[in-house]
Amino acid sequence: MGEDEKVIPDDKIDLRGVLCPINFVKTKLKLEMLDTGQILEIILDDGEPIRSVPRSVKEEGHKIIKVENIDGAYRLLIRKA
Amino acid sequence: MAEKTVKQRVDFNELKSGGFIKQTQKDLFTVRLKVPGGRITPEKMLKIAEVAKKYSRMGYCHLSFRQSVEIVGVHIDDFDTVVKELATVGQKVASCGPRVRVPTACGGCEYNPNGIMDTQTKAVEVDEKFFGTPCHHKFKMGFSGCPIDCTRTREMDLGFQGVVYPVWGKDLCNGCTLCAKACLEGAIVSDKEGRPVFDESKCVYCGDCIRACPTDAWKDKKKGWLVRVGGKHGRHPREANEVLNFLPDNKVNDFIAATLKWYKENGKTKERVGTSIDRVGLDKFKKEVASAFAQS
Numbered sequence: 001m002g003e004d005e006k007v008i009p010d011d012k013i014d015l016r017g018v019l020c021p022i023n024f025v026k027t028k029l030k031l032e033m034l035d036t037g038q039i040l041e042i043i044l045d046d047g048e049p050i051r052s053v054p055r056s057v058k059e060e061g062h063k064i065i066k067v068e069n070i071d072g073a074y075r076l077l078i079r080k081a
Numbered sequence: 082m083a084e085k086t087v088k089q090r091v092d093f094n095e096l097k098s099g100g101f102i103k104q105t106q107k108d109l110f111t112v113r114l115k116v117p118g119g120r121i122t123p124e125k126m127l128k129i130a131e132v133a134k135k136y137s138r139m140g141y142c143h144l145s146f147r148q149s150v151e152i153v154g155v156h157i158d159d160f161d162t163v164v165k166e167l168a169t170v171g172q173k174v175a176s177c178g179p180r181v182r183v184p185t186a187c188g189g190c191e192y193n194p195n196g197i198m199d200t201q202t203k204a205v206e207v208d209e210k211f212f213g214t215p216c217h218h219k220f221k222m223g224f225s226g227c228p229i230d231c232t233r234t235r236e237m238d239l240g241f242q243g244v245v246y247p248v249w250g251k252d253l254c255n256g257c258t259l260c261a262k263a264c265l266e267g268a269i270v271s272d273k274e275g276r277p278v279f280d281e282s283k284c285v286y287c288g289d290c291i292r293a294c295p296t297d298a299w300k301d302k303k304k305g306w307l308v309r310v311g312g313k314h315g316r317h318p319r320e321a322n323e324v325l326n327f328l329p330d331n332k333v334n335d336f337i338a339a340t341l342k343w344y345k346e347n348g349k350t351k352e353r354v355g356t357s358i359d360r361v362g363l364d365k366f367k368k369e370v371a372s373a374f375a376q377s
Contacts, residue, residue, distance in 0.1 A: 056194075066257075
């Protein structure tokens with residue numbers, strides 16, 4: 001994913017400790033504030049959040065362009081559709 | 082003598098598939114209504130409510146375990162009127178006794194993100210084709226859209242559960258590891274580059290990897306039904322046997338017809354198909370029914 005290494009997110013939200021599906025709803029609301037093509041950074045817990053949120057984001061048509069493991073949590077970059 | 086009196090009061094053509102269940106109260110019956118797959122329009126619900134209000138002498142309905150609405154406490158003299166009034170919105174009476182029952186199904190792939198196969202369409206189609214077919218005993222079918230199996234197809238005489246076969250292409254994979262995270266079965270493990278190592282022996286064909294993959298490196302190669310036969314609940318539960326995987330959607334009716342034929346020939350009166358299988362052997366069923374549907 002080299003080309004995305006230097007992507008600077010337009011907005012970010014730390015969702016560690018936020019349960020499903022509130023973490024997805026918060027992601028969705030953040031994405032609604034962005035313009036098409038802009039990038040949102042989210043941080044998700046391992047387990048249920050990392051299993052569920054990316055797939056819901058995909059179902060809404062957005063593109064996950066980067067997934068990074070950071071100390072047991074996950075940092076994702078999402079490009080708004 | 083009593084029968085003669087009853088005959089004048091009731092149109093027995095309406096009763097041929099059952100659906101009128103005797104209660105402890107004299108002359109009162111529970112009228113079981115057909116709701117294939119548990120999906121019902123508000124129009125029908127309103128009519129059922131109206132009819133139940135008028136004709137239930139006990140003042141309530143019961144939602145049956147197999148997704149039917151039952152109007153409790155209907156007097157035998159009211160049968161014909163109840164049937165006619167329900168028919169104005171196309172609401173039919175279900176069945177009881179030794180025959181093919183109304184199929185059950187999970188909510189539906191139109192709105193459930195896990196859905197692989199269209200259970201609702203299938204339940205209606207199968208109901209139209211097979212409802213009321215006489216058998217040695219009751220014959221229950223159910224459809225689950227995915228391996229979560231909300232319809233409990235393992236308890237069905239014949240159960241169908243949606244499955245999807247995942248294939249991975251390395252060109253689109255960016256090593257994000259989300260598929261390994263999504264897989265609850267341990268069938269996908271990420272290697273050092275984050276790429277998936279797939280162990281099909283652990284796969285339940287749920288498609289979580291396909292849904293999780295952000296780059297569409299995982300795709301569905303084929304979809305179909307996992308078929309289970311011989312399940313039942315009741316006094317002596319029996320878990321169904323898996324007899325086929327990836328039955329194509331357009332072969333479901335043929336599989337049901339073949340199973341019913343086999344059951345008719347191999348079963349005994351008052352014997353569920355699972356008991357017949359225990360008596361004559363699962364291999365016989367597989368050889369005489371399932372093998373013809375197995376894909377190369």
